[in-house]
Amino acid sequence: MTERRQLRLGAVMRPTTIHTGAWRYPGAYPDANFNLAHLKRFAQTLEGGRFDLFFMADHLGVLNMPLDALKRSHTVTSFEPFTLLAALAGATERLGLVATASTTFEEPFHIARRFASLDHISGGRAGWNIVTTSNPDSALNFGLEEHVEHGERYRRAREFFDVVTGLWDSFADDAFIRDVESGVYFDPAKLHALNHKGAHFSVRGPLNIARPIQGWPVIVQAGASEAGRQLAAETAEIAFTSQSSLADGQRFYADVKGRMDKVGRARDHLKILPAAFVVVGDTLEEARAKRAKLDSLVHYDSAIASLSVSLGHDASGFDPDAPLPEIPESNASKSSRERVVELARREKLTVRQLAQRLGGYAGLAFVGAPAGIADQMEEWLLAEASDGFNVMLPYLPGGLEDFVDKVVPELQRRGIFRREYEGATLRENLDLPRPRNRFFDSAEGVADVSS
Amino acid sequence: MTERRQLRLGAVMRPTTIHTGAWRYPGAYPDANFNLAHLKRFAQTLEGGRFDLFFMADHLGVLNMPLDALKRSHTVTSFEPFTLLAALAGATERLGLVATASTTFEEPFHIARRFASLDHISGGRAGWNIVTTSNPDSALNFGLEEHVEHGERYRRAREFFDVVTGLWDSFADDAFIRDVESGVYFDPAKLHALNHKGAHFSVRGPLNIARPIQGWPVIVQAGASEAGRQLAAETAEIAFTSQSSLADGQRFYADVKGRMDKVGRARDHLKILPAAFVVVGDTLEEARAKRAKLDSLVHYDSAIASLSVSLGHDASGFDPDAPLPEIPESNASKSSRERVVELARREKLTVRQLAQRLGGYAGLAFVGAPAGIADQMEEWLLAEASDGFNVMLPYLPGGLEDFVDKVVPELQRRGIFRREYEGATLRENLDLPRPRNRFFDSAEGVADVSS
Structure with missing residues (x-):
């Protein structure tokens, strides 16, 4: 094998x-x-x-x-x-x-x-x-x-x-x-x-x-x-x-x-x-429910601040329970805004859910x-x-x-x-090699971490 | 009581x-x-x-x-x-x-x-x-x-x-x-x-x-x-x-x-x-013998260097097994020299024993x-x-x-x-008081460490 x-x-x-x-x-x-x-x-x-x-x-x-x-x-x-x-x-x-x-x-x-x-x-x-x-x-x-x-x-x-x-x-x-x-x-x-x-x-x-x-x-x-x-x-x-x-x-x-x-x-x-x-x-459903529950524990005020930063647009006036509205262009990082918009569309998140996701953890996640x-x-x-x-x-x-x-x-x-x-x-x-001692060990058959 | x-x-x-x-x-x-x-x-x-x-x-x-x-x-x-x-x-x-x-x-x-x-x-x-x-x-x-x-x-x-x-x-x-x-x-x-x-x-x-x-x-x-x-x-x-x-x-x-x-x-x-x-x-004798044994384990070369420093005089030529000879005046700290000379006389130490005491520990000792x-x-x-x-x-x-x-x-x-x-x-x-928090506690009935 x-x-x-x-x-x-x-x-x-x-x-x-x-x-x-x-x-x-x-x-x-x-x-x-x-x-x-x-x-x-x-x-x-x-x-x-x-x-x-x-x-x-x-x-x-x-x-x-x-x-x-x-x-x-x-x-x-x-x-x-x-x-x-x-x-x-x-x-x-x-x-x-x-x-x-x-x-x-x-x-x-x-x-x-x-x-x-x-x-x-x-x-x-x-x-x-x-x-x-x-x-x-x-x-x-x-x-x-x-x-x-x-x-x-x-x-x-x-x-x-x-x-x-x-x-x-x-x-x-x-x-x-x-x-x-x-x-x-x-x-x-x-x-x-x-x-x-x-x-x-x-x-x-x-x-x-x-x-x-x-x-x-x-x-x-x-x-x-x-x-x-x-x-x-x-x-x-x-x-x-x-x-x-x-x-x-x-x-x-x-x-x-x-x-x-x-x-x-x-x-x-x-x-x-x-x-x-x-x-x-x-089950996948149970895992998603856990995450939704966890995200819901992020306070909305802090969450909406995270969303505003990511969008480069003040989100505090948005309806928390509606989908994310269209966001006008701004000076903020375009890739950051696009990532957030894409996330909201893909997972069909409300403004509140999106904000709480960002205020919790929005990077790579395995939920299932x-x-x-x-x-x-x-x-x-x-x-x-x-x-x-x-x-x-x-x-x-x-x-x-x-x-x-x-x-x-x-x-x-x-x-x-x-x-x-x-x-x-x-x-x-x-399974990493033990680094050689640069002052005392010969260079043969030992680690290659540059020193 | x-x-x-x-x-x-x-x-x-x-x-x-x-x-x-x-x-x-x-x-x-x-x-x-x-x-x-x-x-x-x-x-x-x-x-x-x-x-x-x-x-x-x-x-x-x-x-x-x-x-x-x-x-x-x-x-x-x-x-x-x-x-x-x-x-x-x-x-x-x-x-x-x-x-x-x-x-x-x-x-x-x-x-x-x-x-x-x-x-x-x-x-x-x-x-x-x-x-x-x-x-x-x-x-x-x-x-x-x-x-x-x-x-x-x-x-x-x-x-x-x-x-x-x-x-x-x-x-x-x-x-x-x-x-x-x-x-x-x-x-x-x-x-x-x-x-x-x-x-x-x-x-x-x-x-x-x-x-x-x-x-x-x-x-x-x-x-x-x-x-x-x-x-x-x-x-x-x-x-x-x-x-x-x-x-x-x-x-x-x-x-x-x-x-x-x-x-x-x-x-x-x-x-x-x-x-x-x-x-x-x-017994007192056993304790003194332990200390003498311990001092004898200090290497003579390092010990004699400590003695020379304390005396302000090169002691390396002294007979290790004889009493400390008369030491001429020098630029070294007089009190340091006098302390060492007094120690040698009081405990009747040879040069070797005196040097090893200094090379070991020569401060306050309770031996007994x-x-x-x-x-x-x-x-x-x-x-x-x-x-x-x-x-x-x-x-x-x-x-x-x-x-x-x-x-x-x-x-x-x-x-x-x-x-x-x-x-x-x-x-x-x-039995030391707990310091008050200078920003949050009142000054009454608490520690007096100056802050």
Whole structure:
């Protein structure tokens, strides 16, 4: 029997779900986002479902919304990623733990050290989602009046990555001898001080922690811009993307894997995982009803603001219970407006339903019975539109338990998803090579992540 | 019966012990400093001994020593404080968890957020050891060619403290309503954006996490300079100090508590805890033999370098097995030289023994049988030379187990140390008031930590 292509599954937790109505769903925990006992249980459920990883999105501040919308958001209070994931490491054994950390508002020495520590604490399960932080409001929490410009953010990110990975390589893997007799704790020939001096950073090193168990934590990247794609092709091992159709997925996939060919990296060494909002029902109808119920919990005032932005036209005067009227041309992004209009027509949504969809989650969604969801996931996988998905759960714990209890067994039956973890580390489970230590290992037979 | 003054006990872990020979001691774990399973067990042992807190010292880099000395140091690899303490939170229930974080090389927004998160994760057991980082080598890991000058470091530290505590107060304690019916997650009248603009920081806020369980994590401070004492008197709830004699302890204690009177703080609201290196034997002789054995494990080459520095005179030509010869005057600190000469005479140490003492740990030490150690601790407490101690263990696990099994019961018998934890949070166990929220609470009947 031929080995089938294997699906990779992450769960996007921030620290739970992205949908703004989730905390109000019947049976959901209103405090799911900020209750450690719940979060430990969610992580254990993901591990029971053999998920590759817990992906912790992050923001460096409270999102800048009018207070009247903000007061409805369950994301205003959230655990900080390093502390939460270190705590979850103790409650799990195999689940990967991916933290988001910004290259714009952090120092590479701290970031290198914290990820190395998390990797040791978790037995080799850490991953770093590298973000350049595009939210201009975050800058105001770090003394910057103006946000750093996009190209500059990416140049800084690239140098930041080089410094962090260089610091991880401070000690050879076998540096620590701990010879009680002679009193030598480590072999000094196996210590390298980085002495980095670049355009953005000057960092002497060495890092004061042993090389991570995985060599380097798994590198995750989410940027979709030209610079973001190139950075992903050169450095990332997971790309967290947001294509909303199979065709878009295929285009992105071909583009980034093609860029990998050009820089000499094996295509398998980067897993492309689009975000997918998944609502499971016993039937398609039930799943659709769940989503409709969930969307209906988005407050209309905030929802209509989202719709107005997407349309580039004030929608507050529209009849909420009528179909979307004709929208005149405007300065707003034409593709954004067309996407919204098309969605309203296709699903025959009223203005209220459309607005609540946008205020909840409007990206790629798989809504259906377990077999239907598995069909779509398999289709994306086989069509090379993705290597798997970063699953967004609609509400907790029900939406998560439905996925693990109903969709995962369906994927396993098809032979496209693991029944048991393959290894102990995130790298082993993702079948990613262990990066060589640039200062101590020969270049043969080792990873090709560019350094 | 009159309530006796109560001793407070911290354990200085970095993450284990400061003595450079510790990892070589017979029966000690050579990897104690960097083995999470061991560290969890140590924390549980401390909790069994009803210690107030696990104090995690920290350095932002590998210490700058010649490689030939560095290779003998077990401190070159260490967990990072936030990740380690979050992991230990899950292995303990009552033990306080104090992390060191620098005001010179961190951003207040990140620090406020991480401590708030650790406080929530641990159920209210976090403490922040505020350091300004005096080690000039750390600067080289953060892009600074020259270290920040002392007075400037303290001015920045004070503003940093104001920003962090202001961010912790972003939400009122009762801000989170989570009213599923109305869809209101928090009361917007109970959110405050800091909008801080000062000489060093510009931070808008609010912090994106609920107010810490303790209001604020417990504030710890270690500076002994004029500026450090004043900062402690104004802001600290624990002072981690290093007086080496009872008389010195009394002078420091009177000075800092007197400064508290002047700024209108109650003396009880700051616990002064000098570091004390404690070696327990069944008899005084056994304890002294243990210490001598431990000191003998410090490599002579590194030890003699420490002695030369302390004397201001090259000691490498001295006969290691003879008494210390007469030392000519030099430019070195006279008090340092006199202290060393006095130590050698008092304990009749050879040059080798003296050098190894300095290369191990030469500060305040209680070496003896359990009753003798308890006598000394009680004497300091009753003489108002301290409110307790930050205990430094000589080696792990034996040195820790001896303290918990033998000294703690002796202190409990005398009625100066708890048999059970008084509360759930570190603040409750230390009998410290919960700070009021400056934006939402009235000023009556609440803490007096200056803000």
